[in-house]
Amino acid sequence: MTAARGGAAYARGAGAYARVGVESGVMSASPHQLIVMLFDGALASIRAAKLHMDNGNYQEKGKSISKALDIVNNGLRAVLDGEKGGEIAENLDALYDYVARILLQANLHNDQQRLDEAIRLLDDIGSAWREVGPQAHGN
Template structure:
């Protein structure tokens, strides 16, 4: 029983430490780095959803897809600045909307191909975003 309590306490402690690490990373991140973190989170959630889908764990698949959708719509899409971003922001808005619809359909129909499509598109955008990192740092963004 003591070993079980010790393991549980360790698990809570490790979870709290990880949360503090993430929060510290967010607090010290530049706006550009925050977007990279959003991409990473969405992509990780899609990968988790795929694993849960393949394992037949519909509940966890749904949670992972919901988390990815939340990041795409309330993180990446909400961060777009139509005024400053112009046509690029408009196109990204449409792309994020499409990705969101792919995620919803993947969840509704247990469709791995739609998950793959959402992941591929997000990976492509994330890759381009990472490439502009030196420019963003030089301009303070």
Template sequence: MNAMRGAAAYGRGASAYARVGVESGVMSASPHQLIVMLFDGALAAMRAARLHMEAGNVAEKGRAISKALDIVNNGLAAALDAEKGGEVAERLGALYDYIARLLLSANLHNDVQSLSQAESLLESVASAWREVGAQAGSE
């Protein structure tokens, strides 16, 4: 029984330590780095959803897809500035909307193909975003 309590306490401690690390990273990140973190979080949630889908774990798949949706809708899409971004922001907004619909379809129908397409599209945008950051950092 003590070993179980110790493991649980360790798990809580490790979780708290990870939260502090993430919070510290967010506090010290540039706006560009924050967007990269959003991409990374959404893509990680999509990978987790795929694993849960393949394992038949419906509840965890739903949680992972919900997390990805939340990041896409309330993080990435919400960060778009239509005034400054113009047509690029408009097109990204439409793409994020399409990715959200793919995620909803993947969740509703256990559709790995929709999940893969959403992940591929988001990875393409994330890759371009990382490249812009790398070029800006080298100037």
């Protein structure tokens, strides 16, 4: 096997191992941990978009923002329970809608300030979620 083929095989194997690790983490996570993972994923995607924007890689920037939007809209917003969550769920839904809109604007206008705002908002909520988790479980 050549070095190039060996390197490619290693990369595929490492990627598969990472996917299994993530899938295992998701499968064994509590609902609270899954929400934390959604926040982490959205934040990582927005930070990646900033790096791509800095490097002029607008195609990858768009992919990263799309991934963050998917997490916000189909992850964080989708798990809100208006019946049980009441006003808090309504407020979070409005906030997630706002974050989605500023991400779209950031993508359209290559606006790092809007990405920074999305990071700040999601990080604030995610931090509060992380703090509540151990207390809710008695840890």
